[in-house]
Amino acid sequence: MPLATLDTSARKYVLAVQQYVLLSARALGNVARKPFYGADVITQADSIGVGSLPIVLLTGFFLGGVLALQSSSTLAQFGAAAFTGQLVSFSMIKEIGPVVTSLMVSGRNASGMASELGSMMVTEQIDAMRALGTDPLKKLVMPRIVATIVMNFFLTILSDAVGILGGGLVSVMMLGQDGTQYFNTSYQSLQYPDIIQGLVKPVVFGFIIATIGCFYGMSTRGGTQGVGRSTTQAVVVSSVLIIASDFIISRFLIGILGR
Amino acid sequence: MAGTAAPIDVNGHQEEPVVIFEHVSIGFDRKQVLEDISFKVRRGETRILLGPAGVGKSVLLKLANGLLKPDSGRIFVFGQEVSAMREEDLFALRGSIGTVFQEGALFDSLNVRDNVGFRLEEEHVAEDEITKRVTEALRFVELEQAIYKFPSELSGGMRRRVAIARAIVTNPDLLLYDSPTGGLDPITSTTIIELVVKQRDVYQTSSLLVTHRLQDAFMMATHRFNRETNQMEPLPEDRINANTSFLMLHDRKLVFDGTTHDLVHSSDPFIRGYIA
Ligand SMILES: Nc1ncnc2c1ncn2[C@@H]1O[C@H](COP(=O)(O)OP(=O)(O)O)[C@@H](O)[C@H]1O
Ligand SMILES: [Mg+2]
Numbered sequence: 001m002p003l004a005t006l007d008t009s010a011r012k013y014v015l016a017v018q019q020y021v022l023l024s025a026r027a028l029g030n031v032a033r034k035p036f037y038g039a040d041v042i043t044q045a046d047s048i049g050v051g052s053l054p055i056v057l058l059t060g061f062f063l064g065g066v067l068a069l070q071s072s073s074t075l076a077q078f079g080a081a082a083f084t085g086q087l088v089s090f091s092m093i094k095e096i097g098p099v100v101t102s103l104m105v106s107g108r109n110a111s112g113m114a115s116e117l118g119s120m121m122v123t124e125q126i127d128a129m130r131a132l133g134t135d136p137l138k139k140l141v142m143p144r145i146v147a148t149i150v151m152n153f154f155l156t157i158l159s160d161a162v163g164i165l166g167g168g169l170v171s172v173m174m175l176g177q178d179g180t181q182y183f184n185t186s187y188q189s190l191q192y193p194d195i196i197q198g199l200v201k202p203v204v205f206g207f208i209i210a211t212i213g214c215f216y217g218m219s220t221r222g223g224t225q226g227v228g229r230s231t232t233q234a235v236v237v238s239s240v241l242i243i244a245s246d247f248i249i250s251r252f253l254i255g256i257l258g259r
Numbered sequence: 260m261a262g263t264a265a266p267i268d269v270n271g272h273q274e275e276p277v278v279i280f281e282h283v284s285i286g287f288d289r290k291q292v293l294e295d296i297s298f299k300v301r302r303g304e305t306r307i308l309l310g311p312a313g314v315g316k317s318v319l320l321k322l323a324n325g326l327l328k329p330d331s332g333r334i335f336v337f338g339q340e341v342s343a344m345r346e347e348d349l350f351a352l353r354g355s356i357g358t359v360f361q362e363g364a365l366f367d368s369l370n371v372r373d374n375v376g377f378r379l380e381e382e383h384v385a386e387d388e389i390t391k392r393v394t395e396a397l398r399f400v401e402l403e404q405a406i407y408k409f410p411s412e413l414s415g416g417m418r419r420r421v422a423i424a425r426a427i428v429t430n431p432d433l434l435l436y437d438s439p440t441g442g443l444d445p446i447t448s449t450t451i452i453e454l455v456v457k458q459r460d461v462y463q464t465s466s467l468l469v470t471h472r473l474q475d476a477f478m479m480a481t482h483r484f485n486r487e488t489n490q491m492e493p494l495p496e497d498r499i500n501a502n503t504s505f506l507m508l509h510d511r512k513l514v515f516d517g518t519t520h521d522l523v524h525s526s527d528p529f530i531r532g533y534i535a
Contacts, residue, residue: 131360132358132381
């Protein structure tokens with residue numbers, strides 16, 4: 001009965017979205033409510049932030065470099081190679097930095113959260129925690145959301161910085177451009193709207209990564225296989241949501257900020 | 260509370276049962292698991308829930324502490340209707356319920372001390388007080404030497420004992436044991452049953468114990484804990500523990516609710532087959 005299956009899967013989908021919204025809302029509501037699990041936030045921040053630092057720095061650096069390579073050859077056709085710095089810093093700060101950092105963080109941490117909470121779910125550790133009188137949304141989900149948002153924010157800033165640096169090194173050492181000119185154009189052309197866009201995005205993306213990772217973790221069913229399924233889905237869904245919401249945020253912020 | 264005829268105690272007060280199930284039904288994805296289940300656990304009573312694997316014993320225990328909500332019917336624990344309570348309010352009530360999960364469900368990122376002391380830690384009890392009470396609970400299950408081990412370093416039986424220690428460390432008024440001997444060899448099973456009997460006879464904690472192993476159930480009914488020798492011993496010939504009684508689930512329904520005597524003398528073909 002294809003119609004019946006369509007109906008069931010549609011209902012399942014709506015139910016999942018509803019549960020996701022509920023989980024996010026309840027976990028967020030817990031930020032202000034006592035007890036505040038400060039120590040757990042720090043532990044998570046350490047594992048998410050420090051743990052993701054190497055991959056975020058490496059990808060940021062090489063992306064900045066490749067942006068310089070590609071854009072200078074295009075810009076040179078118009079005799080505008082001197083604007084390489086501006087193009088690299090624009091792209092890094094507004095798009096590449098936030099999106100790529102978040103995709104990296106998602107690949108490492110949305111999967112990590114889904115598998116960790118998922119295995120706690122299938123071994124009844126989550127039920128045990130509830131039975132012991134502790135709310136897993138407070139103790140496990142809230143710290144992950146807070147830590148991911150804060151860490152994704154700072155990781156993005158670092159990624160932007162090493163990306164611009166990487167672009168600079170490529171411009172100077174491989175393209176023979178003037179270093180001072182590169183950094184001047186990349187710095188002077190920046191305006192507040194660019195910075196705001198670059199800083200709003202990692203916050204939203206961090207929220208997406210943590211809530212999706214925790215949602216798939218907490219809705220894991222069906223043993224070890226289920227944990228594997230949740231892990232994959234968490235990465236896929238959070239990556240797609242990051243890119244889709246990037247478009248929406250850009251459209252929206254360009255609309256209000258004018259650039 | 261309609262339909263809950265409570266027994267009259269010596270002082271003439273109505274004593275309320277610790278757990279009441281009233282016409283409880285639950286199902287998952289159109290598959291009915293439990294249908295119209297009603298029973299009570301009175302104060303100081305130990306009720307053993309028997310039933311084949313997959314019949315819904317774990318589901319029933321999870322209903323009792325509000326981890327699951329019934330589709331219909333009402334459940335009361337300590338006079339509070341858990342089936343109608345919000346999760347936030349349940350956390351406080353669960354403070355006086357100790358639960359031992361089927362596979363122990365120890366937190367594998369925490370060592371034995373932090374597992375057993377989890378609830379105390381959450382209540383911000385002082386660290387040396389936690390260590391003291393955890394050591395006491397571990398002494399009860401005879402596992403003091405394992406206090407700084409991690410769950411992955413423990414055998415199945417040891418993990419089960421840590422789970423019991425975690426459940427009793429706060430002296431709960433109700434204990435829920437989910438298949439505490441499941442998957443263990445007969446000798447280890449006996450040591451676990453000995454602990455359950457010890458808890459029953461030393462502290463008289465009301466409890467609901469799930470098992471599919473009949474030999475464990477009968478051992479509980481026919482043994483007592485001797486505090487002098489610190490060992491479990493058989494009751495004299497033909498005597499059975501009066502506070503231990505049975506429930507049996509079969510095919511979604513509660514098919515038996517009564518004493519050990521009634522169980523062994525039942526004429527129901529399913530029960531006769533089960534206990535044969
Ligand atoms: N969370 C759940 N979601 C869907 N089905 C479940 C869930 N928990 C239990 N069940 C189903 O309920 C039935 C009873 O399970 P359970 O209570 O674990 O049996 P047992 O008597 O062996 O403890 C099983 O068929 C199981 O598949
Ligand atoms: Mg079970």
